[in-house]
Amino acid sequence: MESHGGDTRGTGGTGPSSVGEGRPGRARLAVLALLGSVLVPLVAAGLRSALWALAGVAGLALAAVGVWWTLAHTGALRVLGAVLSVAAPLAVLALYATFGMLGPAVLSLALWMLAVTSARTALAPGHTVSGQSAQVLAEAPHSPWILLNPRSGGGKVGRFHLADRARAAGCRVVVLDGGQDVAELARRAVADGADLLAVAGGDGTQALVAEVAARHDVPFVVVPAGTRNHFALDLGLDRDDPAAALEAVTHGVELRIDLGYAADRVFVNNASFGTYASVVTDPAYRDAKARTTLHTLPGLLTGQDAPGLRARADGTHFDGLQALLVSNNPYGRAADAARPGRRQRLDSGLLGVVCVRVRNTAEAARLVGGPRSGGLVRLSAREVVVETGTDTVPVGIDGEHVVLPSPVVCRSAPGVLRVRVPRRRPRAPRVSGGAADWPRVARLALGRDRGSR
Template sequence: MTPERRPWWARLALVALVGSAVVPLVAAGLRSALWLLLAVVGVALTAVGVWWTLAYTGPLRLLGALLSVAAPLTVLGLYSSYGMLWPAVAAFVLWLVAQVAGHAALVPEDDVTGQWRRAAPAPRHPWIVMNPLSGGGKVDRFALADRARAAGAEVVLLEPGAHQDVAALARRAVAEGADLLGVAGGDGTQALVAEVAAHNGLPFLAIPAGTRNHFALDLGLDRRDPSTALRALSDGVEFRVDLGYAAGRAFVNNASFGTYAAVVAEPDYRGHKLQTAFRSLPVLLTGPRAPRLEMRAGDSRMDGLQALLVSNNPYLRAVDANRPGRRRSLSSGLLGVVCVRVDDTAQAARLVRGDRSPGLTRLTAREVVVAGGADGTLAAGIDGEHVTLPAPVVCRIAPGALRVRVPRDRPGHPSGGPPVDWPELTRLALGGTEARASAA
């Protein structure tokens, strides 16, 4: 976005924010505070119901399921009965407009890739490994193997059902003269090859042929059409990003410990993710198998954690359901750390406050030490792949370790970010581009 447009987005955000407060005031006057309180109570009761549904079995799970449905329906029914439904919807829409416009006004000039971007000559011997089963068969659906070979790449297709050491295949390709390593598959496979590329100083090509591909999302690649990533072979740019390591094993997104890692370890997880998680969570949250982790990062120490997420650069939000895996930068040289400790229903309900919840802690560090395994090991999810690591696990960041090759033209890093800085937004709206420049 050009600097001249940012003040107008800031003004739109402020007008929408004021409108979101004025609409309920016009509709209900001072009673709008009571309607707001009702909405807060409804959200809290819904959170309690969700917690009981996930953390317990038997009658309490059934009661939780009923509460998580009845609470929001009751609130909506009361709003509708007293003619407050449409004012509430209008206020919510205006608040969303304020958030979107605020992020658009404050989005930085540079994107997630940092400042090392440069034009890259076409590789002479590119090598790409492809998993035909990833993403429901995207490799075949988008004819990725044929297109890659037409672009001059050597393609290795993983055999369905066969256990193949992807890292070993990549190391052999390097020994045979490959000058670029690529992956068409999920984040777990990409991390294995990215580690080999970083170790040998070779550029890495990510082709988003997996189910989610959070790494590709933050690189600005088009996940709807993974074939567009192959343009990097003929018209690409290159930059460096950080790489995370957990007990010496690389990750491009995150290493998770505790509850999520235990769910990933279940044999049925790959085929039935939701059912497996729903069945396993009661034991993992409140039962005897509930994990209790210890974390040390610099001067920060925490114990009794149920879940711990260590990410390659911090996520924009601790819980980001709409844009999972979003990071403002992949080159900050810092690990993101999200710690979760929920001991009872009250703490679970307060998780709806996000970063302000007492059960959730966020911090950044260059090194994180994780302990808590009773048998000297810790289960972990490395970019969604289950592994068992020797405890304590040392997680570290390797700044600028990975050379990444992407197409010159790509969707880019969509706007989004942490909560809007309203004072800065106000200065931008009133002072124009000079306010933003001086703040920077």
């Protein structure tokens, strides 16, 4: 994105000199912590530490098998799986404690986590999410418009007096009554002269209005009044104080970010296919999530209801998938399909893709091997095509259930949304460096990697 000038003070950026000075120190800390994570078990148990490591891996594999049996089966096998998923790691911990290895194992794990975290931050760019792109000081709009959903977030609109505060900011306020077409309300507002659209509600409502804002090239303001507000989180907004986001209407900075599309449906967070999308179709899901999930999953994972997803991501083919998550920009490296975490960028022009393929007990056990196991695949792509053996595909789009014709083409629309945010966003996350590049970390620690300064 090109910079158009403007005052970007107070946007949370970090000067290059301060960042560059801290990176060698973090790299040295990463190297020392990595060496410590290896030396601690060697000092405690010598060469036998390899056997203790294998015992830990075996315990994790048995726990993974137990989780698989719990989710994919019913009756006695489900009960056995639940017991195994708890008993296996407890048995390993008891074994470690009996032979005096619990302390060294915990210390080694803590040092390894410190090493990985320090390595990633040492290699990361020195700015915050959305701060890697130009932030333009925005002029106050002449006719801002805001849609309030009073039912979102258990009534946050009322608790935080958002209607009164929005009027004080100069907004024309519309309160959603449940039977209205959200997108049509936004289109009508633009036709009536609105030069800024805002939404106080959940991610599904945000997405509908964001598409209208992008189509008409008017700024968009997110007020996190929903339950989870993942979109607001990744923009760095304070979800505990939704009224603070209204500052962006009159005193904000403007960013250009991407939108994702699944067929003709826009998403600001993600579109999910397979098991999760099928579970949420059950009418009982909203009132009894856990019970409905446990009742439905066996048929979806191993029975006749298994979705059998096929996907193509920029030429890479996958089949036999149980679940597929396509996100508007990739989630962080620690993400998985159930808890995707946070996105470090919203303007990469790429979709994040997480594929889950676990068809039997052996594949469940191999999940402890991470991405190399083949059960969990992560990548980025500009376009993802999803197919099933049926004419339609259930999809969870930003938490809302829809049914789309098969195949579903997911794509990124780079930089189409003008988002205004407050100048100060204390919760904006730092950019993660992704998987640690240890040779580069070592060069940086020794002062030989000029490219990271």
